[in-house]
Amino acid sequence: MHYYLQLLINGLVVGGIYSLVALGFVVIYKATQVVNFAQGELVMAGAYVCFSLTVQFHVPFLWAFLMTLGFSVLLGLAVERLALRPLIGESTISVIMVTIGLSSVLKSLVQLVWGTQIKVFPQVLPAEPLFLAGVPIAPVYLAAFVLSALLFAVFSLFFKYSRLGVAMRATAFDQQAAQSMGIGIKNIFALSWCIACVVSGVGGVILGNINGINSQLGYLGLKVFPAVILGGLDSLAGAALGGLIVGVLENLCDGLAKDFLGLSGFKEVAAFVVLVLILMIKPYGLFGSREIERV
Amino acid sequence: MSDLLRIENLEVVYNDVVLVLKGLSLAAEAGKITALLGANGAGKSTTLKAISGLLEGEDGAITDGAVLLDGQAVHGRPPEEIVRRGVFQVMEGRRIFQDLNVEENLRCGAFTRPRGEFRESLDKVYGYFPRLKERRRQIAGYMSGGEQQMLAIGRAIMARPRLLLLDEPSLGLAPLLVEEIFEIIQRFNQAEGVTVLLVEQNARVALSVASRGYIMEGGRIVMDGAAEELLGNPDVQEFYLGMGASGQRKSYRNIKHYRRRKRWLG
Ligand SMILES: Nc1ncnc2c1ncn2[C@@H]1O[C@H](COP(=O)(O)OP(=O)(O)OP(=O)(O)O)[C@@H](O)[C@H]1O
Ligand SMILES: [Mg+2]
Numbered sequence: 001m002h003y004y005l006q007l008l009i010n011g012l013v014v015g016g017i018y019s020l021v022a023l024g025f026v027v028i029y030k031a032t033q034v035v036n037f038a039q040g041e042l043v044m045a046g047a048y049v050c051f052s053l054t055v056q057f058h059v060p061f062l063w064a065f066l067m068t069l070g071f072s073v074l075l076g077l078a079v080e081r082l083a084l085r086p087l088i089g090e091s092t093i094s095v096i097m098v099t100i101g102l103s104s105v106l107k108s109l110v111q112l113v114w115g116t117q118i119k120v121f122p123q124v125l126p127a128e129p130l131f132l133a134g135v136p137i138a139p140v141y142l143a144a145f146v147l148s149a150l151l152f153a154v155f156s157l158f159f160k161y162s163r164l165g166v167a168m169r170a171t172a173f174d175q176q177a178a179q180s181m182g183i184g185i186k187n188i189f190a191l192s193w194c195i196a197c198v199v200s201g202v203g204g205v206i207l208g209n210i211n212g213i214n215s216q217l218g219y220l221g222l223k224v225f226p227a228v229i230l231g232g233l234d235s236l237a238g239a240a241l242g243g244l245i246v247g248v249l250e251n252l253c254d255g256l257a258k259d260f261l262g263l264s265g266f267k268e269v270a271a272f273v274v275l276v277l278i279l280m281i282k283p284y285g286l287f288g289s290r291e292i293e294r295v
Numbered sequence: 296m297s298d299l300l301r302i303e304n305l306e307v308v309y310n311d312v313v314l315v316l317k318g319l320s321l322a323a324e325a326g327k328i329t330a331l332l333g334a335n336g337a338g339k340s341t342t343l344k345a346i347s348g349l350l351e352g353e354d355g356a357i358t359d360g361a362v363l364l365d366g367q368a369v370h371g372r373p374p375e376e377i378v379r380r381g382v383f384q385v386m387e388g389r390r391i392f393q394d395l396n397v398e399e400n401l402r403c404g405a406f407t408r409p410r411g412e413f414r415e416s417l418d419k420v421y422g423y424f425p426r427l428k429e430r431r432r433q434i435a436g437y438m439s440g441g442e443q444q445m446l447a448i449g450r451a452i453m454a455r456p457r458l459l460l461l462d463e464p465s466l467g468l469a470p471l472l473v474e475e476i477f478e479i480i481q482r483f484n485q486a487e488g489v490t491v492l493l494v495e496q497n498a499r500v501a502l503s504v505a506s507r508g509y510i511m512e513g514g515r516i517v518m519d520g521a522a523e524e525l526l527g528n529p530d531v532q533e534f535y536l537g538m539g540a541s542g543q544r545k546s547y548r549n550i551k552h553y554r555r556r557k558r559w560l561g
Pocket of ligand 2: 339340341387462
């Protein structure tokens, strides 16, 4: 039992990271209708920059973290400006191809600069476990979960109450009508890429602190697809829930498969199996709007 | 007597090939309501989008002519800049942000305005449309067509424009509501001194609030004049107000009549 509780906690923590990355994906999809296949590589970019700052340049972690946020903003602006803006009005498939290309470019750049070895972040938080209801939890796990939740809360409030957040939702619903309000939709597009890069970058830093990073980190993006499709592609709450579900399911299923079937490696497919099952019952995801375009 | 808006010999092309406006000229006098009438497909909405810059997203382009606001050229500028210069378009079909609530829609209308005036503007909108106040937290997509039109005009009031472009505000509304909406448009025009360019199918009600009217056909203006003058014009009466030339019921048997009608309705 203890073992499964541990798996559940692991699942929630990893799921929190998936939720963040899914949030980035959904923000881009909603505002610009672009399906971003480079989401996982944005995670990787943030993780490596933070790693580089702390380990190679000996910047204190908190500063490195803040600088990574700054870097993510710039990365978002650059990607939107250089890769996506020239494609406004082009067909969906061209835009998808560009995001796939972007993912390869980012991955190669990371391999070029940092190699393919696993990199380990320095220990920031104490290793002593905390006890929550008798279950030992590593402080870094707790911090990871709290940070993900906090970031999600911040963005929920932003979309609900800030002028720009409301304008982003308006743009997501009807671009031309948003333009008629005087909302500069190009700025909104750029902003959505910035947000996507920032939440992914934070996800990357968290992940680096838990597991260490390597140049395959981008495959995390693949896990985000079941999460967002579960959640319905265009819903923030759905992204949060979808991420958590995928995180928990893959950990629990993995444990169960090992215990009862003697199978290892079920982790990688569990999410997709469950996704297929859920979509058979709810074809538009748990929260999705009906007229959404499927990928 | 000065014109806030002047359009000179405007030509608009969609998709690089379809010429829709063919040298259109018109003027909107400051502080007055100007009506722009015409059959379906005449190019009325295109004219408004050419003014507000919204052609951009539809692969439409101004290939010739000028749009002058206060004598300054605004054509070719992006829509967000034109809104900041005080031009606000209420698009055809209301174009409410359906998954935002009423007040969030109104915030979008005030997007280009300083935060400080938001409360005051909101109270003004609720003064004109008490029904919106009752439904302020309601998701806009669930409101009736009439309420959505009120919301669309409410967003325009939030923007405090100098020039308000209205595209068929009577579309799909019951006659009583049409009267109510037009009365509010007239009140707004008089209270704030806003210049209005009003596109309508419902010529009678449009000319009853306008001081001047233009009639367009096939991308050009074919007639213009003071509103009463147009209301009294036999051709206008016949083809836009649904009256026979001498007040009798219309007859389609007359070939000459048919040709004239064809000329009008494109
Ligand atoms: N985005 C577009 N691309 C190509 N052609 C267009 C586009 N928008 C309008 N048109 C064409 O331009 C012409 C004028 O259209 P417009 O919408 O301006 O007419 P309208 O006078 O507003 O008509 P209605 O009274 O039906 O609203 C029509 O023939 C229409 O088919
Ligand atoms: Mg029209």
